Amino acid sequence: MTLDISREHALELLRDMIRIRRLEEKSAELYSKQKIRGFLHLYIGEEAVGVGAMHALRKDDNIVATYREHGQALVRGIPAGEIMAEMYGKANGCSGGRGGSMHLFSAKRRFYGGHAIVGGGLPVAVGLALADKMKGESRVTACFFGDGATDEGEFHESLNLAALWKLPVLFLCENNEYAMGTALYRHVSDQDIANNPPAYGVPADSVNGMDVVAVERAVHNEAELVRETSKPRFLELKTYRFRAHSMYDAELYRTKEEVEEHKKHDPIESLKARAIGDGLLTEADVEAIEADAADEIAAAVEFAEQGEWEPISEITRHTYARNLS
């Protein structure tokens, strides 16, 4: 099957996935050098989800993401340098060094975080959509969460409330088959996650989350339906995380063979192969993308290295609008 996209678009999609992959690889390296601390959750393997979705959504739409959000943040337009500086904990990071890897924010880009309580972002997304509905905005709130979040009460409550109040939320479930280290079959009674939302009157569909073009099309269709109807919809993106849950994870819960099997569906390699096969791209294009990504990530590391540490005297700043006496 041909990709049915333009050369220019193939370049964009491949470029963004490679940018994420290289950012994540560099982050892992800097974590081992102790430049980045705390928790670090890599997006490697799931790039097609973030890239396809971000290309499908409008600039004016709201994004609510999880603690595995570097990819979405980058493609949404937060500069790699600000993301890297945030992971360093520097003042020039996108959250001023107060958030870290799990809490990337950008008001300018309507990127509402970086939520590290599983399921905790869903009610916030419902509220953002409520505000838009009350103000008469035609915006969609896209809310990312993992398969683990579907276990949480807030998932079910949010579907119910969004459907009841007819709110323009697009629920995007990144099903990577594990809630941290607990496999899907061990944490949900019905492993077909898309079966759940219709019980609340929320139409649901699934898409191959390893295919960036399919993701983009599906998210675009779903988002435009949400916009048109001002009602919530649900899309499951079937994907797989190639790396550990976080840097602390010894991956005792899955086999190397299982991971290798999934790597055969690497979203970057498959887009590359298809685009070259279709005659849209050449090896030289890929090399150019790789070179640009390497430059971008090197500059990002430099930006983080050069960043200042927030003075400790500023520690309570931003706890409130004005510091309390």
Added chain:
Amino acid sequence: MTTYRDAIRTALQTLLREDPRVFLMGEDVGRYGGPYAVSKGLLEEFGEERIRDTPLCESTFVGAGIGAALGGMRPIVEVMTVNFSLLALDQVVNNAAAMRHMSGGQFAVPLAVRMATGGGKQIAAQHSHSLENWYAHVPGIKVLAPATVQDAHDMLIAAVEDPDPVFIFEHQMLYGIEGSLDTKSTPPSPWKAATRRPGKDLSLIAYGGSVHKALSAAEELHKEGVSAEVVDLRSLRPLDHETILGSVSRTHRAVVIDEAWKTGSLASEISAILVEEAFYELDAPVLRVCTLEVPIPYAKHLEEAAIPQVERIVEAARRSMGSV
């Protein structure tokens, strides 16, 4: 004269009329008229868009309030009681309180949350607790406890106008009290404590429903020739150190009354502040009158014994004065 309940309703009406961004949501706030009849008639005046009955999902409707505040609205969320608010604590602590700081100041949550608190109605261990201290513990939110009709009105308006998330605790025994309401004058800052009765021999420091018991105790003590000052904390976060220390520096004795359990209570916090900042002003140990360390029992005599009563405050004051 106006009731506490009506004063809150008046504030809600003013806010809803003056600011199109304001809306009220919570369990039974609309058709039912509010579990404590606070929002009675508001659905008829403002319609279903702005007076929103929610499903029973505290975590999600508080979270939706946070999201709506982030999205530019000025939501007022009513959680029926503090006991139910525990289901929403994740949203309160991890989102409302943390959002501004962890986003480096990019995102504000101008949200007002109201809830009933306290015991006294024989509704037992899942409807009677006072957990204001759980909220007051958390940086990033503000906590108010109106004890008077005037404050019930003014504090709600202040909370909605505030750029940060504000939690208002309405003691369930206060909804029916009457007092005068002035909606014309500029109200005092909600973040300052108030001296409700001046005195010179000891300070009775209280908040919410306990303020009225402290005032009754002061009246009893007056008959015994003891002049007790009653300080109403009003704001539980931030705490007004200045007024507390000013009062105790004059009276040199303090009894702190708090309907929470003693362990880890705000009464403990006030005591610690006095020890840290006014130790040499003290002529007697600081005493705490709190709820006994049991889930609030149903039987009337047991419930009364569990929560602070006028007689226990008077006894503590006598001990502080060294007369027992």
